[in-house]
Amino acid sequence: MESLRERVLQRRSEPKNSVHLDPARTPRHVAIIMDGNGRWAQRRWLPRAAGHRAGVAVLTPILETAGEAGVKAVTLYAFSTENWVRPEEEVHTLMELFLQTAKGKVPELHERGARLRFLGRRERLPEPVCEAIQHAEELTKNNDKLDVYVALNYGGRSEIVDATRRMISDGLSPEEVDETTFARYLYAPEAPEVDLVIRTSGELRVSNFLLWQIAYAEFYVTDTLWPDFSSEEFLRAIEWFGSRSRRWGGV
Ligand code: IPE
Ligand code: IPE
Ligand code: MG
Secondary structure (H helix, E strand, C coil): CCCHHHHHHHHHCCCCCCCCCCHHHCCCEEEEECCCHHHHHHCCCCCHHHHHHHHHHHHHHHHHHHHHHCCCEEEEEEEECCHHHCCHHHHHHHHHHHHHHHHHHHHHHHHCCEEEEEECCCCCCCHHHHHHHHHHHHHHCCCCCEEEEEEEEECHHHHHHHHHHHHHHCCCCHHHCCHHHHHHCCCCCCCCCCCEEEECCCCCCCCCCCCCCCCCCEEEECCCCHHHCCHHHHHHHHHHHHCCCCCCCCC
16 A cells, blocks of 8 residues: 555645645644544534544544654643543543553554653543553553654643652752753653644634643644544644744744
């Protein structure tokens, strides 16, 4: 089967729907707010759980495309520290789905050379979920094709609070705390700078995602609901990123 890159390159020679990928202008780290599962289900008169299941099905093609497009790291917002306020039944469904997904997708991702890491507080997560996280991180720790960070029970504010607590418990003096030191205390200090944030379902807000890391990220917001998000649109986002003029405060 022809690879996606080949298909991408092929499309280059076609005048319509062409996608141009310039490796020098490809984001190294893409962070995705996978939003809109509930609305996707509602529009079909289906229970919200069906939307979450449909959302999981999109993961493999998007991660595959990311790898082939030359992206080095992807962060997926799967469950926020605020999502606990949802009805108990939905939270339970999401945790169950997470376990099923881990079972089904972790071996597949491992085979493809992805390294999995989980961002967020482990406390409050059900024990089997913590075990699945540990297993996935351990199994994939030596892989180097693509880093996949899953933000689960994640909040940007809790990450900053947790970093601060750890700096204090390590006995750092105020003079030692600067931006470089602070960044070393985040959940994934080794991750490259977040270049691009994608948010599906049209909401123009950050919803407590990677508050520190997105300081200079570009934002691609699409009305497409997460279960309808395609490799094609992912590539369009990458291409759009390549057209941005990033000034980092300069002129
Ligand atoms: C995103 O979809 C998935 C999670 C937050 C877990 P939503 O469930 O937020 O879908 P909408 O926003 O209600 O459509
Ligand atoms: C953000 O979506 C969290 C995830 C995608 C996991 P939400 O649906 O929770 O965000 P709000 O409530 O619309 O801000
Ligand atoms: Mg939502």
